[in-house]
Amino acid sequence: MRKISHGEALALLQKELERYNAFKKMNLNLDMSRGKPCKEQLELSNGIFDVLTSKTQDFGSPDYRNYGLLDGIPEAKKFFADLCEVSEDEIMVLGNASLNIMYDNIQRGMQFGVLDNPPMNKQKNLKWLCPVPGYDRHFAITQLFGFEMINIPMKEGGPDMDLVEELVKDESVKGIWCVPKYSNPQGIVYSDETVRRFANLKPAANDFRIYWDNAYMIHHLGEDTPLLNLLNEAKKVNNQDIVYMFGSTSKITFAGGGVSYFAASKRNIDSLKIPMSKQSIGPDKLNQLRHIRFFKDKEGLLEHMKKHAQILKPKFDTVNNIFSEELSDYARWINPSGGYFISCDLSEGTAKRTIELANQAGVKFTPAGATFPYGLDPKDSNIRVAPTMPPISELETAMRVFACSAKIAYFEKAASLI
Amino acid sequence: MRKISHGEALALLQKELERYNAFKKMNLNLDMSRGKPCKEQLELSNGIFDVLTSKTQDFGSPDYRNYGLLDGIPEAKKFFADLCEVSEDEIMVLGNASLNIMYDNIQRGMQFGVLDNPPMNKQKNLKWLCPVPGYDRHFAITQLFGFEMINIPMKEGGPDMDLVEELVKDESVKGIWCVPKYSNPQGIVYSDETVRRFANLKPAANDFRIYWDNAYMIHHLGEDTPLLNLLNEAKKVNNQDIVYMFGSTSKITFAGGGVSYFAASKRNIDSLKIPMSKQSIGPDKLNQLRHIRFFKDKEGLLEHMKKHAQILKPKFDTVNNIFSEELSDYARWINPSGGYFISCDLSEGTAKRTIELANQAGVKFTPAGATFPYGLDPKDSNIRVAPTMPPISELETAMRVFACSAKIAYFEKAASLI
Numbered sequence: 001m002r003k004i005s006h007g008e009a010l011a012l013l014q015k016e017l018e019r020y021n022a023f024k025k026m027n028l029n030l031d032m033s034r035g036k037p038c039k040e041q042l043e044l045s046n047g048i049f050d051v052l053t054s055k056t057q058d059f060g061s062p063d064y065r066n067y068g069l070l071d072g073i074p075e076a077k078k079f080f081a082d083l084c085e086v087s088e089d090e091i092m093v094l095g096n097a098s099l100n101i102m103y104d105n106i107q108r109g110m111q112f113g114v115l116d117n118p119p120m121n122k123q124k125n126l127k128w129l130c131p132v133p134g135y136d137r138h139f140a141i142t143q144l145f146g147f148e149m150i151n152i153p154m155k156e157g158g159p160d161m162d163l164v165e166e167l168v169k170d171e172s173v174k175g176i177w178c179v180p181k182y183s184n185p186q187g188i189v190y191s192d193e194t195v196r197r198f199a200n201l202k203p204a205a206n207d208f209r210i211y212w213d214n215a216y217m218i219h220h221l222g223e224d225t226p227l228l229n230l231l232n233e234a235k236k237v238n239n240q241d242i243v244y245m246f247g248s249t250s251k252i253t254f255a256g257g258g259v260s261y262f263a264a265s266k267r268n269i270d271s272l273k274i275p276m277s278k279q280s281i282g283p284d285k286l287n288q289l290r291h292i293r294f295f296k297d298k299e300g301l302l303e304h305m306k307k308h309a310q311i312l313k314p315k316f317d318t319v320n321n322i323f324s325e326e327l328s329d330y331a332r333w334i335n336p337s338g339g340y341f342i343s344c345d346l347s348e349g350t351a352k353r354t355i356e357l358a359n360q361a362g363v364k365f366t367p368a369g370a371t372f373p374y375g376l377d378p379k380d381s382n383i384r385v386a387p388t389m390p391p392i393s394e395l396e397t398a399m400r401v402f403a404c405s406a407k408i409a410y411f412e413k414a415a416s417l418i
Numbered sequence: 419m420r421k422i423s424h425g426e427a428l429a430l431l432q433k434e435l436e437r438y439n440a441f442k443k444m445n446l447n448l449d450m451s452r453g454k455p456c457k458e459q460l461e462l463s464n465g466i467f468d469v470l471t472s473k474t475q476d477f478g479s480p481d482y483r484n485y486g487l488l489d490g491i492p493e494a495k496k497f498f499a500d501l502c503e504v505s506e507d508e509i510m511v512l513g514n515a516s517l518n519i520m521y522d523n524i525q526r527g528m529q530f531g532v533l534d535n536p537p538m539n540k541q542k543n544l545k546w547l548c549p550v551p552g553y554d555r556h557f558a559i560t561q562l563f564g565f566e567m568i569n570i571p572m573k574e575g576g577p578d579m580d581l582v583e584e585l586v587k588d589e590s591v592k593g594i595w596c597v598p599k600y601s602n603p604q605g606i607v608y609s610d611e612t613v614r615r616f617a618n619l620k621p622a623a624n625d626f627r628i629y630w631d632n633a634y635m636i637h638h639l640g641e642d643t644p645l646l647n648l649l650n651e652a653k654k655v656n657n658q659d660i661v662y663m664f665g666s667t668s669k670i671t672f673a674g675g676g677v678s679y680f681a682a683s684k685r686n687i688d689s690l691k692i693p694m695s696k697q698s699i700g701p702d703k704l705n706q707l708r709h710i711r712f713f714k715d716k717e718g719l720l721e722h723m724k725k726h727a728q729i730l731k732p733k734f735d736t737v738n739n740i741f742s743e744e745l746s747d748y749a750r751w752i753n754p755s756g757g758y759f760i761s762c763d764l765s766e767g768t769a770k771r772t773i774e775l776a777n778q779a780g781v782k783f784t785p786a787g788a789t790f791p792y793g794l795d796p797k798d799s800n801i802r803v804a805p806t807m808p809p810i811s812e813l814e815t816a817m818r819v820f821a822c823s824a825k826i827a828y829f830e831k832a833a834s835l836i
Binding site: 034036039042049052056064065066068096097100103104107110140141144250255257280281283284286287 | 455
C-alpha cells in the first residue's frame, strides 16, 4: 500500500470529504450486508412452481405427500450423489438449509458423541479451527457451543495447513470450518495439495471432523475452477470418517426455500441416523421432488447456474473495477472466479472506521470484524462485500461510497487524525 | 370381559382357528401400523400446488423467495395465532414437522437450559411424565435423552392429575407429554378440569414444561369436542411459562410436506430464539405462503377439515362396528370423536400374541407395547389401531383378522394354552 506524507494525507482527505458530503446529501439507503440473491436470480427458478400442480398424477412411490423417507427421496439422493460424486449411501437430502444440518451435527456430537466417542459435552476445553476471514454464521455456532475458536490464516491455496496439522495434535481440537470453493468471503478455491493434506489429516481426536461447507461448488462466474473431492481423496487413504460435506440449493433456487444435503462416510451417516430418526419422520419430500423434476439432471443444473453467472458477473466486475480504479494504493483484494463475496483488506486499523463512514452515508455493509470469530479482526482490516443483491446502479453508488469511506479512513490515519 | 370355561375356550378357539387359517390362505399384505392419511385425503390438498406458479407476482415482502424471517412469515403467524387463540408474539411458524420442534426444544433445554435455569445436561436423575397409552415418537425422544419415563394412567378426562400434581413435587421431573385433544391413541379430549389443573400446576422444577402436542385440534370426525386453551388458562394465573404448545398441518395438507407451529409465552419464545437464530436463518417461507393462500382463513381451514372427516368417519365406524360385533366380550375400547386412532385394550397378556397372529396372517399393526415408554405395556393389553390409511374394504379385512387374532389369543389364554 502507498506511503503518503502528513501533508499529502490532509490534502487528499479534504478532497474525499467533499465527495463524501455529496454522497451524504443523496440520502442513500442501500444494504450490502448479506449475501442474498437478487430478484433476477430468484426469477430464474420460478419454473419450479409449475413442476407440481393439482393435475400431477405421479407423486413418487411411496407417495411423497405422505410420511417417511428420513434421508430424502431416492431421486434426490441420486441427483446430489451424482453432483457430489459420492455414492447414494453416502448422502442424505434433508430440509431447507445446510446450516441447520451443521448445527444439528455439532449438537449431536455434543450430546451423544461422534461415532463411538464420548459426548463432547463430557470433554473439556473444546477447541475449533476457524480459517480467517470466514463465515460469521459458522463461527456463531461454535461460539454458542462454547468452543474456543482458533484463527487459521487463509493463504492462496486455502488454510495454512502447516498450522492445521500442528494444531490437530491437540485432542481437544474437534473440528474445522471450511468453505473450500470460492470461500466466504475471499473466493479462494482450495488447492489440490490443501485438499490432499486435509484428506490425510490425522488428528489426535477421533471425534474431529472437517466441516466442508461446499456452499458454492457450482457457483462459478465464468469457467469452473475445479476442486478435488475431499471424501473421495480421504477414502483413498481410508480416512473417510473425518469428513462431513454440506451443500444446498439456497443460492441455486430459493434462499430458504431450497433443499440441503449432507455427504459423509456410510459409517458416519448410519450413526447420525440414530438420533435423527427420533428428531424427524422425514424432510419435505415434495420440495425435493420439485427440485429434481425442475433440473432433471446435473446438466440441467449446470445450465441453470450459467444464468446466475450472467447476472452476477457484471456485478462482481463493477466492484472489481471500482476497487482497481480507487483503492489500488489503499487496499488488497482478490477478484474471485465464483461465490458470493469479495473480500477486501484495508489498511490496518481502518475497517471499522470505513464501515462507520459508509453507514453514516446510508450504505450498510457487513460489520467490520464479522469475518472473524467473536467478531474480532485483530488487524481491523477485513471487509466482506456482498455484491449480489443490489441492482448495478445501486451497487456502483454503494461501492463509490465504500471507496470514498475507505480512503477517508486511510487518510485520517495517515494524517494521524485517528 | 367374559369369563369362559376351559372347555368352552377350546371349542371357541377351534372355531376361530378355522377362520384364521382361511385368512392366512388369502395371502394378505396389509399395513395398519402408522397413522398415515389415505390417498383420498391427500388429494384434498392438491390445490395447494396451484397457489404459487411461475406467473405469481407477489411473493410477499420482503420477498419470501429470499433469506430471512426466523419465526415464519407474518401471514402464517397471524393465521396460526388466530387458530390457537394466542397473540402473534406468542407463536412461531417453522418447518415441516412439530416433532422436530419438540425434539429441538428438549435438546435446547438439555444443552442451554430452559429460560435462566441450568442446562438439564448438568442436572441429575432427569424424569419425564408419560400419560399412557401415548405416542411412541414422544417417548422415543425422552428415552434418547435419558429421561426416566414415568407412566401416568389416562382417565376419562385426561391424565391422572392427582398423580401428576404429586409427582411434579420432585424437582427432577422436567416435563410431561400431552396430546390433549383426541389423544393418541385413545381419542380422549382433556376435560376443562384437567386443563385448569395443568394451568395451575406448580412444579418444583422451574424448567418443567408441559409439552402440549395439539396435533388433532381440528381433526373432528363429527361435531367439535371443545378443549380449553391451556396457554390462556395459564395466563389467567400468571403461570404461562409452563406451557409449550405444538401443532402442524401434517394431517391437514401433506404429511411431511406441511408447516408446523409452536406457541408459548413471549418470554419462552424470546429465549428460544437465541439458539434458534444460530441454527437457522429461517424456515421454508414459500410453503408457509402456499398454505396461507390455500386456506385463506380459519373458516377455509375448518371447511377443509370437514372433507377429511367425511373420508375418515366411515373408516372409524367400520372399526367400531367390527369391534362391537366381535370383541364386546373380549376387549374394551373408546369410540373416538376425532383424531387418528382407536385404542383397544385386550385381555391382559394377550396384546403381543394378537399382533403376532395378525402379522402371521399378513396384517401389520403397531407393535404391542408401542403405546408405552420403553415399549413396555405392563399389562400387555393395549393396541393402537390406525384406521385412516387403508381403503374400507382392506380395513374390514384387516379388522376381521385383528378380531379373530384377539379372540384366538383370548381363548388360548382362557384354555391355559399359553
